[in-house]
Amino acid sequence: MSHAGPARSDDAGLVRAYLDHVRVDKRLADRTLALYAADLDKLQAYAREAGVALADVMPAHVRRWVAQMHSGGRSARGIALILSGWRGFYGWLGRQGLIQQHPVNDVRAPKAGKPLPKALPVDEAVRLMGHEDAEDDPALEARDACIAELLYGCGLRIGELVGLDAAASATARGWIDLGGAEAHVLGKGSKRRSVPVGRAALDALRRWLDLRPTFARDDAALFIGQRGGRLTPQYIRVRLKRRSLQAGLATPVHPHMLRHSYASHVLQSSGDLRAVQELLGHASIGTTQVYTRLDFQHLARVYDAAHPRAQARKPRAK
Known part of the structure; x- marks a missing residue:
C-alpha cells in the first residue's frame, strides 16, 4: 500500500487529459463537461489536503471524503x-496503466432516505369526496x-380497483359485497384480502350501480366507460386528476395518493399500525411503518398550531 506523500505536479495534467478524452470520445455537452470538471476539482482539493497524489488515492481516502461531504x-x-464522475476518471487511469488499484469501485454513496408518500390533509x-360535478353526465x-x-x-390500489x-363469480378477480359491506380484492402477489367498506x-x-346499465354492454367490470369496456388505470388517473382540480385542491390527486391518505388518516385516528397493515395488504409491517412518519408530521403540525410554547415570539415593534 502506497504511503501518502506530496501531491504530484502532474495531477492537473491528468485531469486535463481525461477531460479532453471524454470531450472528444464521448462528445459530451458543455454543461456535462463542466460538471465533470467541477467534480474532479473537488477530488484534487481533497487529495491536496490529504497530501496524496491522485494516482495514489486509496479507497480509505475516498470513504473519508464521502463522509465529509x-x-x-x-x-x-x-x-x-x-x-460516478470519479469512477470514470479512475477507470481511465487504469486503462492507461497509471494506477494499481481502482479506489472508487467499491465505495458507495450513503443510502438516500425514502421520500414520504404524499397524503392529503383530512380537510x-x-x-374531494364532497365534490359534485353538476355539469357532467x-x-x-x-x-x-x-x-x-x-x-x-x-x-385500494389502482389495480385492485x-x-x-x-x-x-368464480372468475371475478374482485367484487364488493353490499350486504356484508366488504370489498374482496386480489392484491399484490395474487393475495386476496377483504376490506371494510364504509357507509x-x-x-x-349504490348510486353508480343504479346508473351503470346506461353504459353496460354485457361487461362484467364494475367500472366501465360509456362504450361498456372496463376502465384502464390511466383513464382513472386522468379523471381523478380532473376531479381534484375541479374541487379546488392545490395538488392534483392520483389514485395512490388516496391510498396513502386512507392509511395515514386511519393511523392518526386509531394508532393501530398492525390493523393498517392488514387493511393495506402489506406483507411486512416495515412497509406500513412509513405512515408513522406521516402521523408524526400531522402531530407536529397540530402542536405548532395549538401549543402556546410552539408559537414563535414576534419581535417587538421599534
Missing part, C-alpha cells in the same frame, strides 16, 4: 453523482364519485 449536508444523490380529502359523475370513495374509503367486477362508499356504489 455527507456530514457537510451534501445529498446522497449528489454524492452518488460525484462518485382536503373531505372536500349523471352516470359519469356517479361513477367517478364512487371511484374516489372506494380509493379513499378502502385504500379496476379488477373489481359488478358481481361475485359513504356504499351509498356512492
